Amino acid sequence: MVFWTVTALIASAAAFLLAMILIRAREQSEPAAAYDLRVYRQQLREVEKDLARGVIQQNDAERIRTEISRRILAADTQLQQARNGASQPSGLSRTMAAVTALVIVGGTLGLYWHLGAPGYGDLGLRDRIRLAAERAESRPSQAAAEAEMPAMGKPQVDESYLQLVEQLRQTAGSRPDDAQGQALLAQHEANLGNFSAAYAAKSRQIDLLGPQATARDYTELAELRIMAAGGYVSPEAERDLQQALSLDPTHGPARYYWGLMLGQLGRPDLAYREWAATLRDGPAGAPWVEGIQAQIEDMAYRAGVQYQPITPGGSNAAPLPGPSAEDMEAAGELSSEERQEMIRGMVSRLSDRLATEGGSAEEWARLIGALSVLGDSARARAIYDEAKMVFASDSEALTLLQTTARQAGVAE
Missing domain, CATH: 1.10.287 (Helix Hairpins)
Known part of the structure; x- marks a missing residue:
C-alpha cells in the first residue's frame, strides 16, 4: 500500500x-x-x-x-x-x-x-536467500528442461560426415568398454547438435575412467547437459560441476558455469563474487574469461555492486580490513562498551568485504564466530547458510564452517 x-x-x-x-x-x-x-x-x-x-x-x-x-x-x-x-x-x-x-x-x-508486480512485498536479504534455496530445490530436472526445448532441425553437414558418425555410433555401441571411443562419440555428437546423446556418451566415458576422470571431464559433461537444456544449469549439471570443483577448485570453465548457475538461482551476489575471483585468477584471453567479461557487468548490476573493471590474471583484491597493532593496543585502554563497539565496527567491515568481494572459508568462519560473540545468532546463522552455498563444492571448507557454526551454536 x-x-x-x-x-x-x-x-x-x-x-x-x-x-x-x-x-x-x-x-x-x-x-x-x-x-x-x-x-x-x-x-x-x-x-x-x-x-x-x-x-x-x-x-x-x-x-x-x-x-x-x-x-x-x-x-x-x-x-x-x-x-x-x-x-x-x-x-x-x-x-x-x-x-x-x-x-x-x-x-x-x-x-x-x-x-509490474502489484501486491508483491519487499524482500529482505534473509527472505531472498530462503527463496533462492527453495528455487534450487524445486527447479526442473535435466529431462524436464530438455522436454521444453524446441525440436532441432537437420544439421547442414556433408553426407559423408554423417555416415562417418553413424559408423562411430555402431563401433562405440559394439565396444561399450572403450573409453576413448565414447569420448570421440561425445565429441562428434556435440558437433551435430545432438547434445543429449553427447552427454550420454561422455557420462559413459567418465564411468569407465573411474578415479582417473579429471575436472575437465566433469566440466565437459556439465557443459553438454547445459547446452542440451538451452543454457539452463540443471541439478544434474550442478552435481557434475561440484565434482569438477572438488577435483580442482581453480578450474576456470567449472567456475564460470558455477557462477552462471548461482545467477539463475537468484543469487547474483554469489555469482558476481565467483566470477570476479575467476577473472582475477585469469588467464587473460581464456574462453571462460571472455564469457565472464561479457556478462559480469550485468551480474554486478543485479547484485547491487558498483562494477569496477577487473584485469584478468591481475591482483585486484583489496587487503582484508582488520585491526592493526595500534588498534589492538588501544583496545586494551577502552571500556567494555567501547571495545564492544570497536568489535562491531570490525565485524561490519569484514561483512561488507565478504559481501562484495568474497573471501576464504577461514574469513567466513571468523565472521560467524564474531557475530556469535556479539550475541547476533540470527545473523550468524544466515551467514553460515550463505557460506554453505559459496563453498558447496569444497568439502574441507564445509567442514571448517560446520565446526565453527557448531561452536557458535548456530548449527546442529
Missing part, C-alpha cells in the same frame, strides 16, 4: 506542474501594436523638437500632432485587443489540465499494474 501511495503522490505532483503550465500559459511574444505605439510617441517628441528649433510652423505642428494622436489611439486599441485575445479560454485550459492529470496519474498506475 505504501508503494501505491508514494507512486500516486509523485505522479500527482508531475501532473500538477503540467496543469499549472497549461492554465497560466500566455502569449510571450510582443504584439506589433506595442512597437507602433512606441514609434508614434517618439514622433510626437520629435515634432516638439522641430517646433522649438523653428523647423516647422505652429499650424503644421498642430496638424501633425493630431494625425499622430489618432494613430496612437488606434494602436492602443489594437494593443488592448491583442492582450485580451492572448488569454486562453478558462474552460478549455482547465479541461486540458484535468485530462493531463488523468493521463499521467492513471497511466502511471495502469502501466505498473500491467508490467
Whole structure:
C-alpha cells in the first residue's frame, strides 16, 4: 500500500506542474501594436523638437500632432485587443489540465499494474536467500528442461560426415568398454547438435575412467547437459560441476558455469563474487574469461555492486580490513562498551568485504564466530547458510564452517 501511495503522490505532483503550465500559459511574444505605439510617441517628441528649433510652423505642428494622436489611439486599441485575445479560454485550459492529470496519474498506475508486480512485498536479504534455496530445490530436472526445448532441425553437414558418425555410433555401441571411443562419440555428437546423446556418451566415458576422470571431464559433461537444456544449469549439471570443483577448485570453465548457475538461482551476489575471483585468477584471453567479461557487468548490476573493471590474471583484491597493532593496543585502554563497539565496527567491515568481494572459508568462519560473540545468532546463522552455498563444492571448507557454526551454536 505504501508503494501505491508514494507512486500516486509523485505522479500527482508531475501532473500538477503540467496543469499549472497549461492554465497560466500566455502569449510571450510582443504584439506589433506595442512597437507602433512606441514609434508614434517618439514622433510626437520629435515634432516638439522641430517646433522649438523653428523647423516647422505652429499650424503644421498642430496638424501633425493630431494625425499622430489618432494613430496612437488606434494602436492602443489594437494593443488592448491583442492582450485580451492572448488569454486562453478558462474552460478549455482547465479541461486540458484535468485530462493531463488523468493521463499521467492513471497511466502511471495502469502501466505498473500491467508490467509490474502489484501486491508483491519487499524482500529482505534473509527472505531472498530462503527463496533462492527453495528455487534450487524445486527447479526442473535435466529431462524436464530438455522436454521444453524446441525440436532441432537437420544439421547442414556433408553426407559423408554423417555416415562417418553413424559408423562411430555402431563401433562405440559394439565396444561399450572403450573409453576413448565414447569420448570421440561425445565429441562428434556435440558437433551435430545432438547434445543429449553427447552427454550420454561422455557420462559413459567418465564411468569407465573411474578415479582417473579429471575436472575437465566433469566440466565437459556439465557443459553438454547445459547446452542440451538451452543454457539452463540443471541439478544434474550442478552435481557434475561440484565434482569438477572438488577435483580442482581453480578450474576456470567449472567456475564460470558455477557462477552462471548461482545467477539463475537468484543469487547474483554469489555469482558476481565467483566470477570476479575467476577473472582475477585469469588467464587473460581464456574462453571462460571472455564469457565472464561479457556478462559480469550485468551480474554486478543485479547484485547491487558498483562494477569496477577487473584485469584478468591481475591482483585486484583489496587487503582484508582488520585491526592493526595500534588498534589492538588501544583496545586494551577502552571500556567494555567501547571495545564492544570497536568489535562491531570490525565485524561490519569484514561483512561488507565478504559481501562484495568474497573471501576464504577461514574469513567466513571468523565472521560467524564474531557475530556469535556479539550475541547476533540470527545473523550468524544466515551467514553460515550463505557460506554453505559459496563453498558447496569444497568439502574441507564445509567442514571448517560446520565446526565453527557448531561452536557458535548456530548449527546442529
